[in-house]
Amino acid sequence: MAIDLHFTKGQGTGNDFVLYTDALGENDVTPQQVAAICDRHFGVGADGVIRAVRSEHIPDGEKALSEDPAAEWFMDYRNADGSTAEMCGNGIRVYTRYLIDNGLVDLEPRETLAIGTRVGVRDVQRSSTGFQVDLGRWRLEPGDPLVRARNLQVARPGLGINLGNPHVVVALADAEELASADLAYVPQVEPEPIGGVNVEFVVPHDPLIKDGVGRITMRVHERGSGETLSCGTGAAAAALATRHWAGRGAPDIWRVDVPGGTVGVRMFPTEDGEHVSLSGPAELVFEGDLALA
Missing domain, CATH: 3.10.310.10 (Diaminopimelate Epimerase; Chain A, domain 1)
Incomplete structure (x- = not known):
């Protein structure tokens, strides 16, 4: 399906991503489209694509909401080859910056932002170097x-x-x-x-x-x-x-x-x-x- 995509390029210590907002979950991209976006010669170039989607509009997001109702936004992350990924530690910091700068969330110092991922809800806070994310149990x-x-x-x-x-x-x-x-x-x-x-x-x-x-x-x-x-x-x-x-x-x-x-x-x-x-x-x-x- 052909779509027009307004995107933002972001990076965290050189790990770079293409981000876009699809709040209602209506403009998902195919694996082939992700690979084309991430191609460093013929596309924008990135290590992955992150779709900002409200958790209530996709099944994985509904699971996140059942874990923590505060996880309003879901980080839908795809690798450069189009495959889905469970989590991305640099990506979730860049995603948080994207949500804040686009007026989608507020995050004051000492506040915690809950974000849905495919491995559950992850909590993000501002830090002296940018953002800090609790990656959970290992x-x-x-x-x-x-x-x-x-x-x-x-x-x-x-x-x-x-x-x-x-x-x-x-x-x-x-x-x-x-x-x-x-x-x-x-x-x-x-x-x-x-x-x-x-x-x-x-x-x-x-x-x-x-x-x-x-x-x-x-x-x-x-x-x-x-x-x-x-x-x-x-x-x-x-x-x-x-x-x-x-x-x-x-x-x-x-x-x-x-x-x-x-x-x-x-x-x-x-x-x-x-x-x-x-x-x-x-x-x-x-x-x-x-x-x-």
């Missing part, structure tokens, strides 16, 4: 995956971390090895996860901990999008994995450097288990109009 996945990446000579052990979307985190020896990995090619994970997985490659800083804050550098290959300059849930997964490897005494506050900038990760206890939050910038870059076939 879990360590069973198994011992092996990861092969182009230009890395041997398969590396990975650690499975689930934040509502799946991740496998791999530790590398140094910055030179991290730079050598060719993430234009999809890393091969054994056993192969059903539905794919995001793969993060991590190098700890030296020293790992400074002033009580853990520090790591990360690159990522996102399923459905390829290598991106940043991945919010991936940064959280990388920090969680590094804390796991570091053992007792490792901090709960982390700085994660990615090619597109720096994000903050914090682990904290709640009544339903440990949660992890992500903080970082969110910027709207430009607006435009598209005629989609």
